[in-house]
Amino acid sequence: MQQQDPNSRPATGYPYPYPYPNQQPPPASAANGYPYQNYHAPHPDPRALLIRRLFIALMVSILIFGLILFIFLIVVRPQLPTVYINSLSVSNFNVSNNQLTGNWDLRLRFENPNSKMSLYYDTVLCAVYYGDDSLSETRLQPFDQGTKDQTPINATLSVSGTYVERQLADSIGKARAEKGSVEFDLRMASVVTFRYGVYRRRRYVRVYCDDVAVGVPGNSSSGKMVGSDKRCNSY
Known part of the structure; x- marks a missing residue:
């Protein structure tokens, strides 16, 4: 009877077969403990973006006009008759x-x-x-x-x-x-x-x-x- 070498090691280089051949392996995200999400960043509404830019431009124009008028009134100083x-x-x-x-x-x-x-x-x-x-x-x-x-x-x-x-x-x-x-x-x-x-x-x-x-x-x-x-x- 042949005796088994107690110091022998299992052969390496061959993957251990998946125990359930009829099932697919879980996705990597599930394997790591994180649920998989199919996330897509929302696209900004072009109309809303245009309105926002026009509003900002209008506010800047009003501020500039008000500053010019304020300086003008200080320089000219209209007085009542x-x-x-x-x-x-x-x-x-x-x-x-x-x-x-x-x-x-x-x-x-x-x-x-x-x-x-x-x-x-x-x-x-x-x-x-x-x-x-x-x-x-x-x-x-x-x-x-x-x-x-x-x-x-x-x-x-x-x-x-x-x-x-x-x-x-x-x-x-x-x-x-x-x-x-x-x-x-x-x-x-x-x-x-x-x-x-x-x-x-x-x-x-x-x-x-x-x-x-x-x-x-x-x-x-x-x-x-x-x-x-x-x-x-x-x-």
Whole structure:
């Protein structure tokens, strides 16, 4: 009987046969313990990408335009016009039986304080008030102003036999008796165009001239503005 060498080793070089010949070996990913995934990266939507790029370009354009406009306004510094009342006189002034009659003659001076921008005034609405009550109004014709220009404007406002409330008539009569003068308020409004080269900007401008005292004693029907030129407030 032949004895087996206890130190003998099995022959190498031949793969060990798969124990289940009718089955395929598991995929490498499963063998390594990781599930197999058939992953494909999604493709971006060309339309969405285009819209995103257009939006970014629009935002950049708006920021650049805003920066340019900001720098322009700092350099040019548009300023509102300055208005003065040079004189205000009243004639044929009478308040009786809740009726008001009078003529207001105005001499105004419009000044353009801008050294780089010209101004164009659309129709100027001018009204004279006593307190909160409008007594008369008129419209002034449009006009231009160059840089640093001054423009004198004359205007006449009239009212004849207009009904007023007794409280207003009593207040005017009391002021004439106690102070010998009546304080009127002047209001003006216009759409002003600021111009610099091709730049145009339209703005609604209001002018308030408050408490303009006119000497009209109780025994007189005419009077003139008390004091010198009066500067109005522009908004």
